[in-house]
Structure formats: C-alpha cells, structure tokens
Amino acid sequence: MPSLPRPASGPGSRYTARAATTRTRPSRRHTDVATLSRNLTSRDLWLARMLYEHRVLTTHQIARLAYPSLRSAQRRLRTLHQHAVLDSFRPLTQTGSAPEHYTLGPAGAALLAAHAGLDISALGWRPTHTGRIAYSPSLGHDLGVNELLTHLAARAHTTPDASLSLWLSERSAARRWSDIIRPDAYAHWRNGDHVLPFFLEYDTGSQPLPRVEAKLAGYAAFTTATSTRPALLIHTRTQSRDQALRHRLAAAASELGLNVATSSADFTTTSPWGPWWVPLQPAARRTTLTRLAAQWPGLSPAAGLEPTDADTALTLPVPPLPPAPDTAP
Structure with a gap:
C-alpha cells in the first residue's frame, strides 16, 4: 500500500497517517480466491467479516477478541497483511505511538465478495478504502x-x-x-x-x-x-x-x-x-x-433483526467472537 497523501485541510492535514510501507508484500499476491481460501482459517475469515462490518479495528482490539496474546495477534496480522487480506495504517500522534489500525484489504474484499456471490463493487470497497478511513473525521x-x-x-x-x-x-x-x-x-x-x-x-x-x-x-x-x-x-x-x-x-x-x-x-x-x-x-x-x-423488566429486543430475502451473507450479523479455534497458525 503506498504512502497515504496528506490532505490539504481538515482531518490529517497536520498529522499524516503512516501507511504500513515497511511491511513488504510478496510480488505475487494471491489472485486466486480458491487458493487464498485454502491458506486461511475460519478465524481469518471471521476477521475479514468483522472489518467489513466495523470498518477499522486496532491490533489491541483484535487481540482482545480473538487471540491468546498480543504477540500471537501481531504475528498473524502481519501474515494477513502480506497476503493483502488486510491493510493497515498508524496515525501519527502528538505524543507517544498509536497502535496499528487494520482495515479490509483488496484480497480480503475479493474473498468476501466471492463467498457472497457478489461483485467486489457491491461491497462498496475501493482502492482508496484505507485512506478514506485514516482521514475520516469520524475515525x-x-x-x-x-x-x-x-x-x-x-x-x-x-x-x-x-x-x-x-x-x-x-x-x-x-x-x-x-x-x-x-x-x-x-x-x-x-x-x-x-x-x-x-x-x-x-x-x-x-x-x-x-x-x-x-x-x-x-x-x-x-x-x-x-x-x-x-x-x-x-x-x-x-x-x-x-x-x-x-x-x-x-x-x-x-x-x-x-x-x-x-x-x-x-x-x-x-x-x-x-x-x-x-x-x-x-x-x-x-x-x-x-x-x-x-x-428495567419491560425491555425487549429491537424489531427487524430477523433475516429477510434481501439479506446476503454480508448483511447478516457477524458473531462478536471468532469461531472455535481451528488449525490456525
């Protein structure tokens, strides 16, 4: 992922988000979704869904949900980044250092689209996806x-x-x-x-x-x-x-x-x-x-949670925690 440009004004105009340029990706990326799928675990697929649903999660947030330690999370996230399943950026801050912020990468978007039987454009994913999130005023x-x-x-x-x-x-x-x-x-x-x-x-x-x-x-x-x-x-x-x-x-x-x-x-x-x-x-x-x-004994769940014919695999709720551990690296 190339370095993110500094906006002329607004969020990010003073502090530029650092793209993960120090993380090299192999010259040959996984373009075959079937091949990529064979190298991913159910937890990896769950994480791609979570990032599609919630846009951006930090290393600490992902580790909290899905990994036994921060180090094991960092190791797997680097691998997923190398295969373009994830993208990442790290906002520059006035003091200290921000954690890595992960978003859905191009291979991850292609994978989710294929699993849902959709064209990737139907996901709303664009090559500028990570940059838009990094400089969003709602980050x-x-x-x-x-x-x-x-x-x-x-x-x-x-x-x-x-x-x-x-x-x-x-x-x-x-x-x-x-x-x-x-x-x-x-x-x-x-x-x-x-x-x-x-x-x-x-x-x-x-x-x-x-x-x-x-x-x-x-x-x-x-x-x-x-x-x-x-x-x-x-x-x-x-x-x-x-x-x-x-x-x-x-x-x-x-x-x-x-x-x-x-x-x-x-x-x-x-x-x-x-x-x-x-x-x-x-x-x-x-x-x-x-x-x-x-x-508050009168509480009840909101209406409109049941699946409908208009739902796809990507509009159904994502479990907040990953599936049971498989043979994940």
Whole structure:
C-alpha cells in the first residue's frame, strides 16, 4: 500500500497517517480466491467479516477478541497483511505511538465478495478504502464505539455467563432502522438470565445538547412503531459532559417513557459492564449493565433483526467472537 497523501485541510492535514510501507508484500499476491481460501482459517475469515462490518479495528482490539496474546495477534496480522487480506495504517500522534489500525484489504474484499456471490463493487470497497478511513473525521468516534464493544465481547473469555451475543455496527443499524433512528451501534448484553438489548449513542461532545435531546424523540417513535423496547445507553467523554447531558435529557426521557442510562470515559474505559451507568431517574446511582436489565423488566429486543430475502451473507450479523479455534497458525 503506498504512502497515504496528506490532505490539504481538515482531518490529517497536520498529522499524516503512516501507511504500513515497511511491511513488504510478496510480488505475487494471491489472485486466486480458491487458493487464498485454502491458506486461511475460519478465524481469518471471521476477521475479514468483522472489518467489513466495523470498518477499522486496532491490533489491541483484535487481540482482545480473538487471540491468546498480543504477540500471537501481531504475528498473524502481519501474515494477513502480506497476503493483502488486510491493510493497515498508524496515525501519527502528538505524543507517544498509536497502535496499528487494520482495515479490509483488496484480497480480503475479493474473498468476501466471492463467498457472497457478489461483485467486489457491491461491497462498496475501493482502492482508496484505507485512506478514506485514516482521514475520516469520524475515525476517533468509530474507534471509541469499537473500544467499548470489544471490551464487552471479550468479557466472555473470563466470565462464561457473560457475553455480547449480538453487535451491529452503525451501518447495519442504519440498513434496518434509518427511516426512524441512526444509533452508533446496537447490541445484546447477556449475563446469566439477564439480557440487556440496547442502542448505543457514543457522544464525543461535538454536537450541541439540543441536537442530542432531539434524538430521543426518534427512539420514542421507534418503540411506538415497532412495539419493542431496547434500552438507550449514552456514553460520552467526560464527567462534566455526562452531567450536562443528564440535566438536559432527564425530563424528555421521562416524558417519552424511555429507558436511558449514561456514563463517560472518566468512569469506564476497560470495563464497560461495570458499575458506571446511571439511569436517567431522580437520585439514581451508578450500576452495572446486568442490574440495568434487572431494573428495567419491560425491555425487549429491537424489531427487524430477523433475516429477510434481501439479506446476503454480508448483511447478516457477524458473531462478536471468532469461531472455535481451528488449525490456525
């Protein structure tokens, strides 16, 4: 992958994302999808699907989900990059060093298209795919959403009774419900007998409070139109923004009959299942996702999750964790 050009203005104009130019790829790439498939494991194919669904994941996020250690993840990711299944970039930062950021590569896109019986153009993948993601103004937002949900999914590795059994990206959510709402993600958190179906709004603080408040009417319209009642979780960056949101949204959430809880990165970063969420109710205290499910017995999964004739292999939900280990290198 060639070096990414520096934009003249906007995101990336000051700091250029470094492409993975130091990682040489063989002069003969896998052009035969059947040959490439024989060299890939079920976990590799799952990862290609995840990157198609969620656009970008860091080395640490991928390792958290699918590998026993960071080193083993790095080793396999290098191999997948060499075969163009993945592309990668590393944003330059003012301080420190950013982890490698992985996206779907050309061979990976061709592989997914072949498995789905589609032309590669139907995936929306272009040769500029990685560059567009690297310089997207929503990169930080997308990584923040994925950071929260990869931690939730990986919780199953250490707590067998807990799992993120379903995780839809913003794009998948929009495909189902964009005529009413556009959440940043939709997921099901399970812990024992408790299930918390929830929409996620990942608030970076860039939108004015009235605009955030206006979204609640859409979620209320969704519950009315579908007769289903998922929770709404709003995660923001700072405690002060969290308090401002709560002050602004409490009355509207009560009037609309919505089950809403908020938190911020000042409280939760690596354990979003923990006691960091506060329901939008008077005198409410911080609690866990599992206790939210217990406190809100009227919750139900969102409508529109069942497969339809319009679905393809690429529009069906991707399991948040990879399949059982095979003969993966």
